[in-house]
Amino acid sequence: xxxxxxxxxTGRRGAQGLGVERRAPAATAVxxxxxxxxxxxxxxxxxxxxxxxxxxxxxxxxxxxxxxPELQEAAAATILALAGLQGVRSDxxxxxxxxxxxxxxxxxxxxxxxxxxxxxxxALLAPVWGGDADGYTTYFSSDSTPLYVILVDEYAKxxxxxxxxxxxxxxxxxxxxxxxxxxxxxxxxxxITPSGxxxxxxxNPLSLPPQVWRDSPTSNFDADxxxxxxxxxxxxxxxxxxxxxxxxxxxxxxxxxxPLPEDGELPEATAEALAEAExxxxxxxxxxxxxxxxxxxxxQRYFGCALDRDGDQRRRLLTAVQSNAGWMLxxxxxxxxxxxxxREYVEGVVRMLFxxxxxxxxxxxxxxxxxxxxxxxxxxxxxxxxxxxMIAKGLRRQGFDELxxxxxxxxxxxxxxxxxxxxFFVVDDDGRVVxxxxxxxxxxxxGRARSAALATEMVPDRDLAWSVTAAWxxxxxxxxxxxxxxxxxxxxxxxxxRLTVEVMEGKxxxxxxxxxxxxxxxxxxxxxxLAHWLGLLFSAATVVRQGVPVLAKKYVxxxxxxxxxxxxxxxxxxxxxxxxACCPAPVCDDGGGPKGAPPAAAR
Numbered sequence: 001x002x003x004x005x006x007x008x009x010t011g012r013r014g015a016q017g018l019g020v021e022r023r024a025p026a027a028t029a030v031x032x033x034x035x036x037x038x039x040x041x042x043x044x045x046x047x048x049x050x051x052x053x054x055x056x057x058x059x060x061x062x063x064x065x066x067x068x069p070e071l072q073e074a075a076a077a078t079i080l081a082l083a084g085l086q087g088v089r090s091d092x093x094x095x096x097x098x099x100x101x102x103x104x105x106x107x108x109x110x111x112x113x114x115x116x117x118x119x120x121x122x123a124l125l126a127p128v129w130g131g132d133a134d135g136y137t138t139y140f141s142s143d144s145t146p147l148y149v150i151l152v153d154e155y156a157k158x159x160x161x162x163x164x165x166x167x168x169x170x171x172x173x174x175x176x177x178x179x180x181x182x183x184x185x186x187x188x189x190x191x192i193t194p195s196g197x198x199x200x201x202x203x204n205p206l207s208l209p210p211q212v213w214r215d216s217p218t219s220n221f222d223a224d225x226x227x228x229x230x231x232x233x234x235x236x237x238x239x240x241x242x243x244x245x246x247x248x249x250x251x252x253x254x255x256x257x258x259p260l261p262e263d264g265e266l267p268e269a270t271a272e273a274l275a276e277a278e279x280x281x282x283x284x285x286x287x288x289x290x291x292x293x294x295x296x297x298x299x300q301r302y303f304g305c306a307l308d309r310d311g312d313q314r315r316r317l318l319t320a321v322q323s324n325a326g327w328m329l330x331x332x333x334x335x336x337x338x339x340x341x342x343r344e345y346v347e348g349v350v351r352m353l354f355x356x357x358x359x360x361x362x363x364x365x366x367x368x369x370x371x372x373x374x375x376x377x378x379x380x381x382x383x384x385x386x387x388x389x390m391i392a393k394g395l396r397r398q399g400f401d402e403l404x405x406x407x408x409x410x411x412x413x414x415x416x417x418x419x420x421x422x423x424f425f426v427v428d429d430d431g432r433v434v435x436x437x438x439x440x441x442x443x444x445x446x447g448r449a450r451s452a453a454l455a456t457e458m459v460p461d462r463d464l465a466w467s468v469t470a471a472w473x474x475x476x477x478x479x480x481x482x483x484x485x486x487x488x489x490x491x492x493x494x495x496x497x498r499l500t501v502e503v504m505e506g507k508x509x510x511x512x513x514x515x516x517x518x519x520x521x522x523x524x525x526x527x528x529x530l531a532h533w534l535g536l537l538f539s540a541a542t543v544v545r546q547g548v549p550v551l552a553k554k555y556v557x558x559x560x561x562x563x564x565x566x567x568x569x570x571x572x573x574x575x576x577x578x579x580x581a582c583c584p585a586p587v588c589d590d591g592g593g594p595k596g597a598p599p600a601a602a603r
Contacts, residue, residue: 329394
């Protein structure tokens, strides 16, 4: 069997009966609106209610990467905005650290959100997160920093002069972007544990529980439904992947800035830069080796999503299937491995992502259907365009052009059918897409019963930037490929062609929809509607049921007087990582903390 493009199945149910006439969203127009809205800081996060006029670190980086090389000005503005907010001191409430790139910068005066939310954020969140009534800047992400290094490197390949560009640091001092990148690399290296894995301790128990892009409390479960222990450092698969890429790119930047002299004698500065680059690559290799050793599940032929700890500080691998491993394909994480070993990992990831539990008509689920919560749809287990597109880029990097095209077409069809670049798509257990605009109690105009509720933590925001830039990039690249002779699937290696046929066996092979109406016929719409408040109730109950016993044990039983005047204590030494039980780790004098970290008594 050969995988060939065919027309979309016109027999599928469309949007008839919903009483909504929709047009396909224009990615270019929305993108330029977001750039204008960002007011010189890159690409704003959203035109929707929740995230407009906010600077989210990881979002800004990913959108800037999507628009390179065409929109260099927007990417440069992004780099300078993030550098200006880069951490310069240590603060427990905001979790700012020197070199760390922020998670969220929200000016409550500029944010055009609901009045009650602005007041709630200013009165409750800002004080606890190190801000005030006017806003806050938090550093609750571990991925923004390596992503920032990746972005600067990508831009420097187009314009190396940007590294010498001066900017004003958060503390008012002047620095160059080269110094900013070095600070970011130092932050990464400072969180490599003796086991070889990167861990970032939480210092504020009221900060975001998981500090990765799946950052809601219930976003990461073990296969048995257990939430990870967020009070101790967690090694996330995403972070290992991105840090390996960032360290390698940092090494490239150092070497590019230290050209070899013609006479063969190395100036001292050049020798130091080359030695530093070598150390960065050694650290990257150490992280990769530890990740492959600790996260790969041979019997599942896939990667676990995180390593947390039990009450006795023993490491536990979260084995629930999530899409995290797909990001590995978009980086050089597996580069340099023996071909048969690299192929084993790539094949395992591709097979899992294109299994019936993961692949839908509109993209890839964030978590396998077999491992989702039966009571409600978690925020990040849905189909996120940013996630699916990152994996599509990875598939192209690995030579799976036809599989990448199938994911890209699914995203475009969903956006065109629903009329917006939504933050995420909700798909029910039967594989049907839930229209975010469908209201409770609405029928379909064909005599069918009123819709049933599907409990979900969040309702997707409209026209989120990284969904917009994903659509923009897909459309531009499709046009470029069409001008250059079409797809490259026929040039793929034999094992890639074989695997492509195997994973798509029995699955619909979509073609490009020529109109919004055709896209609606390609997307099976659910009869259900989203029940946000019901989902929040179930989510809160899950957090309370699993989280309260953990909090009680840590802040009461161990003698740390936790709740003080209604807030958890924000003082004391941070939790310290220990070598994972699943990995042979050297014994270290500092109790297993990050390399170079001072002893607990000195903190």
